[in-house]
Amino acid sequence: MSFELTDDQVAIRDMALSFARDELAPHAVEWDQTKHFPLDTLRAAGELGMGGIYVGEEHGGSALSRFDAAVIFEALSQGCPTIASYISIHNMVAGMVDSFGTAEQKAHWLPRLCRMEWRASYCLTEANAGSDAAALRTRAVRDGDHYVLNGAKQFISGAGSSDLYFVMARTGEDGPKGISAFLVPSDTPGLSFGANEHKMGWNAQPTRAVILEDARIPASALLGEEGMGFKFAMKGLDGGRINIAACSIGGAQAALDAALKYMGERKAFGQTLDRFQALQFRIADMATELEAARTFVHRAAAALDAKHPDATRLCAMAKRFATDTGFEVANNALQLFGGYGYLSDYGVEKIVRDLRVHQILEGTNEVMRLIVSRSEIARMA
Numbered sequence: 095m096s097f098e099l100t101d102d103q104v105a106i107r108d109m110a111l112s113f114a115r116d117e118l119a120p121h122a123v124e125w126d127q128t129k130h131f132p133l134d135t136l137r138a139a140g141e142l143g144m145g146g147i148y149v150g151e152e153h154g155g156s157a158l159s160r161f162d163a164a165v166i167f168e169a170l171s172q173g174c175p176t177i178a179s180y181i182s183i184h185n186m187v188a189g190m191v192d193s194f195g196t197a198e199q200k201a202h203w204l205p206r207l208c209r210m211e212w213r214a215s216y217c218l219t220e221a222n223a224g225s226d227a228a229a230l231r232t233r234a235v236r237d238g239d240h241y242v243l244n245g246a247k248q249f250i251s252g253a254g255s256s257d258l259y260f261v262m263a264r265t266g267e268d269g270p271k272g273i274s275a276f277l278v279p280s281d282t283p284g285l286s287f288g289a290n291e292h293k294m295g296w297n298a299q300p301t302r303a304v305i306l307e308d309a310r311i312p313a314s315a316l317l318g319e320e321g322m323g324f325k326f327a328m329k330g331l332d333g334g335r336i337n338i339a340a341c342s343i344g345g346a347q348a349a350l351d352a353a354l355k356y357m358g359e360r361k362a363f364g365q366t367l368d369r370f371q372a373l374q375f376r377i378a379d380m381a382t383e384l385e386a387a388r389t390f391v392h393r394a395a396a397a398l399d400a401k402h403p404d405a406t407r408l409c410a411m412a413k414r415f416a417t418d419t420g421f422e423v424a425n426n427a428l429q430l431f432g433g434y435g436y437l438s439d440y441g442v443e444k445i446v447r448d449l450r451v452h453q454i455l456e457g458t459n460e461v462m463r464l465i466v467s468r469s470e471i472a473r474m475a
């Protein structure tokens with residue numbers, strides 16, 4: 095096993111890094127302050143192949159691995175964690191359409207999703223079904239050649255702007271086996287959206303409720319078979335967790351790099367901050383912890399690529415570890431700026447606010463511990 099990136103992976107990383115440096119980083123603070131969702135920039139990311147990272151080439155995708163995706167999301171997040179994370183969610187949906195869709199569904203949705211001409215939202219959470227997602231109550235009732243959907247999804251990233259809503263709804267019994275997945279187009283009558291939520295971070299992408307009131311969609315919008323939806327949703331999340339973990343590492347790396355630059359310029363007690371050994375040691379710990387998180391995320395991504403039976407457990411472990419580490423490292427970087435870190439000018443407080451939600455979504459870090467502890471206990475049973 096090699097811990098080096100291949101030449102191809104280095105090229106992909108460098109492409110994503112230069113996109114992050116040129117197209118994301120210069121605007122990230124302003125987009126956060128003005129709550130601007132940069133659709134042109136997303137289309138530009140699509141033109142570079144980042145809208146369908148693991149979608150097959152025959153549908154316009156880049157046919158890359160989960161490992162490659164982790165490398166890309168870490169790089170993108172160095173420019174702006176909010177936009178990188180949105181691209182991750184979009185890719186999660188595109189990947190599920192590619193994995194589980196019919197030939198017609200793939201031909202209809204994927205080419206434009208891959209170019210990010212169309213964008214996608216992932217709709218699982220409800221007001222009373224967050225961590226306990228299998229308790230969801232949105233219903234889909236078959237009516238001839240159609241399904242009629244009723245319910246409300248909470249906290250949906252990209253909602254109101256997306257073209258495709260990947261909606262998990264109940265078609266059968268209580269629990270996970272009664273849930274099905276639907277591809278709901280944005281122009282569906284009966285589909286509407288709540289107000290854009292006021293958030294601590296992730297301000298450059300909208301978060302809204304998705305409301306379904308007698309929303310009628312053709313039966314051909316069902317993904318796979320009835321009752322498969324929760325399985326698809328969880329499969330999508332394995333990869334989503336790797337991506338969000340990589341986004342935490344990228345954001346934290348940018349914060350660490352900014353702190354290092356600042357420490358070389360800022361003087362206190364007659365010398366630059368980087369001469370104080372206490373601060374040098376803190377830098378050493380931050381870099382070490384980030385490297386550990388990166389190595390772990392790559393290991394989990396490789397397990398997912400290999401379809402290893404342990405992949406879900408490793409993805410949950412890596413998500414918990416990398417998102418906690420990323421937040422801590424970014425918060426430590428803010429501390430190294432003193433009072434200036436608390437101002438928006440250096441962009442570090444924005445990174446801290448953005449990375450905080452990575453500990454909450456794609457399954458909270460408590461839910462990650464549930465997944466890991468269940469498998470540990472089962473191992474000894």
Ligand SMILES: Cc1cc2nc3c(=O)[nH]c(=O)nc-3n(C[C@H](O)[C@H](O)[C@H](O)COP(=O)(O)OP(=O)(O)OC[C@H]3O[C@@H](n4cnc5c(N)ncnc54)[C@H](O)[C@@H]3O)c2cc1C
Binds near residue numbers: 223226249250459461
């Ligand atoms: C900005 C943002 C964007 C989001 N985007 C999306 C999206 O695009 N699509 C989508 O479907 N969802 C999205 N979410 C929703 C997100 O996935 C949920 O908020 C998350 O899963 C937690 O659910 P909850 O908020 O209902 O918290 P709850 O489930 O109510 O949890 C509250 C607290 O209790 C803890 N807890 C719950 N159960 C247990 C347990 N059994 N053991 C130990 N602790 C437990 C949780 O970890 C948490 O700390 C987003 C959320 C935010 C904030």
